[in-house]
Amino acid sequence: MSILDGPLRGRGIGSVLQAQRAYAAARGERVKFGLMVPEAFVRGIRDLGYRSNADALAELIDNALQAYAERIDVVFGYAGGGSTKKPVQMAVIDDGHGMEAAMIRMAIMWGGTHRENDRSGLGRYGYGLPCAAVSLGRRFTVLSKVEGSGLHSVTLDLDDLMGGLYNDRAGDIIVPEPAPATLPAFVEEHLALAYPDGWRSGTIILLDKLDRLEWLTTSRLADNFVRQFGTTYHKLRGQAAIYVDGEFVEPIDPLFLTPSFRFFDVDDDRAQGLDPVRVEVRDPEGGRFLGAMTLRYAWLPPSFGSIDKARDAVGINANPRFQVLKDYHGIIFSRNGRLIDVQTRTPWTTFINNDRYIKVEVEFSAGLDELFGVTTSKQQVTISTFIWDLLRAAGLPKAIEQLRIKVKEAKAARRVEALVPKPGERLASERVMSSATLGTESAGAAQQLGLALRLSPYSLLFEHAPDKPFFRIDRRDGGRALLINTAHRFYDDIYDGPASTPEMRTALELMLFCFGDAILEANDEKKTIYAQHVAGWSRRLELALAMLAEHLARGEEEDVGAMLYDPTLD
The missing domain is CATH 3.30.230 (Ribosomal Protein S5; domain 2)
Structure with missing residues (x-):
């Protein structure tokens, strides 16, 4: 059964504990509870690293989910009487089925898992716990208990490992035996708050000697964890509640399609x-x-x-x-x-x-x-x-x-909305053309400028018309309308291109307004000729801009191929 198929606890805790016992009994004697590799292995594992602290902690959250946990907490501990600006300890706490003492010892080891090659859940290899722990600090302790039993723990300290404290008489590196354990004060305080009826079973991964935290403050660290865990586990929200420093981790759909999830309704925009x-x-x-x-x-x-x-x-x-x-x-x-x-x-x-x-x-x-x-x-x-x-x-x-x-x-529509003036406002090009027209018709153009601004016969509009000329002029509402085609490269590469400025757009508008005047004022025969010219210019301009884009992408040292001239465009 997949982890997605239903609550994890429904699969039965008893069978899991039985599998743990069988695994510990079968493997424990064979490997002698040794790390099986020298100290360099552990140093190398540390340097392999994770993309982020949150990615490392996610390995521990994976284990908690597979242990049927219903609640998972990331809790920070601080130096006694010291600043709470940055933690000196972290603990990942769950209320899953827990581990018996022999299994805790196996879990410390790289590859120590009774779920080896299991495809139904999140883990397969048994590397996650030790790899994640040493990527964050130089010491970690696994504390765990099953319901009805006492708490036991095993600690691995990399400084002691390098000092040879885990070597037996033969020189083999041996994982310490599990021992009855007591809880650190900050963990005990958290359990009293989170489980007022008592913490019956589960596992605690205590991380010490933290020397690889990415964020300098607790608040930045917590914010990053909340956002990343919310996204990483958004589909598993029904399996367990995750908390970071007491804050509930809300699920975040990175596609923003789930209405009840965080950031879906920050504002009116929707995916x-x-x-x-x-x-x-x-x-x-x-x-x-x-x-x-x-x-x-x-x-x-x-x-x-x-x-x-x-x-x-x-x-x-x-x-x-x-x-x-x-x-x-x-x-x-x-x-x-x-x-x-x-x-x-x-x-x-x-x-x-x-x-x-x-x-x-x-x-x-x-x-x-x-x-x-x-x-x-x-x-x-x-x-x-x-x-x-x-x-x-x-x-x-x-x-x-x-x-x-x-x-x-959508970007084109947004840009068009920004370029088109609000009700009662006119573009600079519309105002200039209106005043210029009045100036040619009357010697008193300056006195009539105010009327021209209110009754401008020129207007700028936009249309999305694939395979059509980059502009056209039309008579509309008693005036003249310039329509710029947002589907043509002229719009994206020149008019609204990376180097475009308000002044440049206004100059282009004026140029096209003037071309449009010449077309509208021509006789029918010339209008037909002009229309053919505009269509040819548009095709040639589309090709030239496409080749320019290709040229810039390839660089100056490579030939871009065909010449700009294409006789079929004449």
């Missing part, structure tokens, strides 16, 4: 989802079912991460959603409901900064671990060609392009 797609994965030779993938898609309005919706999400204008947009930028990969990796590169495209507003998730079952190249730390996937081919066949590349188009159109 727009596409229909999810389920893909069965079968052995290409025998057709045997190996597992399944589910693809989820969403696109977000370009103002989704902004406070002031008229401006980009930069600096203090970024709302709380923006950090999630930034951290989970690319294709999100989740295994058995647990988020494990985000990748920006695929065989057919690469996600760039502008793609923050498109979201793609690939959820897969643990039976596909080898095909997804899942690492022991569950931090990274290395996708096989076979899986990429299945994703391509399932329409992933087309879906990504569709999402990009949606965002691009």
Whole structure:
């Protein structure tokens, strides 16, 4: 049964404890409770590292979930009488089934797990606990008890390990035997608050000698943990409640599609989802079912991460959603409901900064671990060609392009809204053209300027018309309307391009207004000729701008290929 199929406790604690006893009895004598490798192994494991402190702690949360915990706490401890600005200890506390004394000793070891190669939950190798613990500090203690028994613990101190204190007479490194334990004061205080009726069973991972914390303050550390755990475990919200320093971790859907989750309704902007797609994965030779993938898609309005919706999400204008947009930028990969990796590169495209507003998730079952190249730390996937081919066949590349188009159109609409004046306001180009027209018609143009501003016969509009000229002029409402085509490269690359300024846009508007005047005032024969010229100019301009973009992307040293001249455009 998968961890996603229902409450973990429903699978029965008794059978788990029996499996632990059998594992400890069978393996304990054979390995002599030794680390089996010299001190350099532990130093090397520390230096392998995790992407973040939160990724390391997630390994311990995984174990708690698989122990049927209903509540998981990350608690900070401080030096006696010292500052609470930064913790000197951390503890991950759960109320799961716990471990008997012999199993605690095994759990300290790399590879010590009765769930070896289990595909139904979150862990497989038994590396998570010791790897995560030593990546944060130089000492860790595992304290645990099963219901109706006493508390026991085993401690591994890397300084003592380097000093040879764990070596037996033969020189082998031996994990200390479990011993009856007492709780640290800060853990005992927390248990009294969290479990007023008593803490009956569970496991506590106590982390000491913390020398690899990324954040300088408790508040920054806690905020980062709350956000990352909320995202990593959002699909497993029904399995256990997670708390950090007493704060409940609200689930965060990185696609922002779940109404009850955090950041969904920060403001009126909403994510727009596409229909999810389920893909069965079968052995290409025998057709045997190996597992399944589910693809989820969403696109977000370009103002989704902004406070002031008229401006980009930069600096203090970024709302709380923006950090999630930034951290989970690319294709999100989740295994058995647990988020494990985000990748920006695929065989057919690469996600760039502008793609923050498109979201793609690939959820897969643990039976596909080898095909997804899942690492022991569950931090990274290395996708096989076979899986990429299945994703391509399932329409992933087309879906990504569709999402990009949606965002691009939304950005164009947002920009148009910003460029079009509010009721009662006129653009500078409209005012200039109106006053210039009156000036040619009357010597008293200056005296009539006020009337011209109110009754301007010129107006600027926008339209999205693929395969049409980059502009056109039309008679409308007793005046003349210039319509700029947002589907043409002229709009994105020049009029609203990276180097565009209000002055430049106004100058372009004036130029096109004047071209438009010449077209409207021409006779019918010339109008037909002018229309043909404008269509030819538009096609040539589209081609030239496309080649310019290619040239800039490749660099100056590479030939971009064809010449700008194309006789079919004449």
